[in-house]
Amino acid sequence: MSTFSAPKGTYDLIPPDSADFLAVREAISAPLRRAGYGYVETPGFEQVELFARGVGASTDIVTKEMYTLTTKGGDELALRPEGTASVLRAALQANLHRGALPVKLWYSGSYYRYERPQAGRYRHFSQVGAEALGAEDPALDAELIILAVDAHRSLGLRNVRLLLNSLGDAACRPAYRAALQDFLRGLDLDEATRERIEINPLRVLDDKREAVQRQLTGAPLMRDHLCEGCAAYHEQVRTLLTAAGVAFEDDARLVRGLDYYTRTTFEFVHDGLGAQSAVGGGGRYDGLSEMIGGPALPSVGWALGVDRTVLALRAEGVTLPTPSPTDVYAVPVGEEARGVLFGVLTELRRAGVAADFAYGGRGLKNAMKSAGRSGARYALVLGERDLAEGVVQLKDLHSGEQAPVALSSAVAEIRAKLS
Numbered sequence: 001m002s003t004f005s006a007p008k009g010t011y012d013l014i015p016p017d018s019a020d021f022l023a024v025r026e027a028i029s030a031p032l033r034r035a036g037y038g039y040v041e042t043p044g045f046e047q048v049e050l051f052a053r054g055v056g057a058s059t060d061i062v063t064k065e066m067y068t069l070t071t072k073g074g075d076e077l078a079l080r081p082e083g084t085a086s087v088l089r090a091a092l093q094a095n096l097h098r099g100a101l102p103v104k105l106w107y108s109g110s111y112y113r114y115e116r117p118q119a120g121r122y123r124h125f126s127q128v129g130a131e132a133l134g135a136e137d138p139a140l141d142a143e144l145i146i147l148a149v150d151a152h153r154s155l156g157l158r159n160v161r162l163l164l165n166s167l168g169d170a171a172c173r174p175a176y177r178a179a180l181q182d183f184l185r186g187l188d189l190d191e192a193t194r195e196r197i198e199i200n201p202l203r204v205l206d207d208k209r210e211a212v213q214r215q216l217t218g219a220p221l222m223r224d225h226l227c228e229g230c231a232a233y234h235e236q237v238r239t240l241l242t243a244a245g246v247a248f249e250d251d252a253r254l255v256r257g258l259d260y261y262t263r264t265t266f267e268f269v270h271d272g273l274g275a276q277s278a279v280g281g282g283g284r285y286d287g288l289s290e291m292i293g294g295p296a297l298p299s300v301g302w303a304l305g306v307d308r309t310v311l312a313l314r315a316e317g318v319t320l321p322t323p324s325p326t327d328v329y330a331v332p333v334g335e336e337a338r339g340v341l342f343g344v345l346t347e348l349r350r351a352g353v354a355a356d357f358a359y360g361g362r363g364l365k366n367a368m369k370s371a372g373r374s375g376a377r378y379a380l381v382l383g384e385r386d387l388a389e390g391v392v393q394l395k396d397l398h399s400g401e402q403a404p405v406a407l408s409s410a411v412a413e414i415r416a417k418l419s
């Protein structure tokens, strides 16, 4: 143990568990890549103002959870608490929106929020996200949701539920907002929540406290205030999802913790995770580009939490296959054999065979134990006498059978056996 440990609310990814994180990132991104989404990577920090404007000044993320810093040059920066604002900023900066639309992008990375740590909630966590910029088309909303569902399915997750709602748009939300404010002002709420009513009343619906939720029965719902355009749009999304065999639950209270959503809004939840049940979420954010100084650019996107997806796999008892398990474990006996066998090892790897070596000059018995523990199918043992005879012993670690093969053709023979 060193004097140091990982900071509060963070944890290290270590083998073998780290393999699941890689597999989840791969499983989430594979459907996106097949659907024409290109990879984008943005800096780990941005100007504070981008998130203040892009995520929303009244959100918990901006008011309480950002890691901010002032550089020696006086710039106010924040570690990124989410991906959408940065990705949109990058796309606008590179003028991608002047090309063919929609611009479809995916990303994967670390995000930082100064939250109270608990199971499934960390200060450093990992997301894979996708954004489709510059098109208003219910098929695009449906596409993204379907791609997330396909990712969950490919991982073998069965118990992810999709909650779906529409938050309306600039035409119908103002009247709804006013009706909601009227209702909320009549409730018995604390000072901070009263302030929130004036800044972003929809977020009060998202308040998790029992005392607040109880008073919200009978609150006006966006669903009943959607304009014709938004209602028709939402209906089309629902129809496309149903046609794709994607089940969803209409959740008229779903607002999510970020300010920028319009129309389609959704969340993926998993009931095996306790309080932190959201494994991902997203929606349409038609006004966000203008909020950060860009042109009108109706867009839709989501982010899936990698940490919580791994927890969901564990909750369901799903075990993922080990990626590139060791096929061959090479065991040299004696100095000369060591050099020769190391050459064979390199050749094997270059030929695409996953192979490892008994390093550290341990005895044969110890080395064979390591071969067993490595999970390899074959041990390749080379002693002085084998060397003199130009052979190497190939041992099948499953059956225990062992036979000499010519050193010169060992790589080809092993490849043939493995294929």
Ligand code: AMP
Pocket (backbone or CB within 6 Å): 082, 113, 115, 120, 121, 122, 123, 124, 125, 126, 127, 257, 278, 279, 280, 281, 282, 303, 304, 305, 306, 307, 308, 309
């Ligand atoms: P959000 O950007 O808040 O919509 O989050 C998208 C997803 O990221 C959530 O559904 C979670 O799966 C994950 N996530 C958000 N915050 C955290 C956190 N503090 N720790 C772990 N995962 C998180």
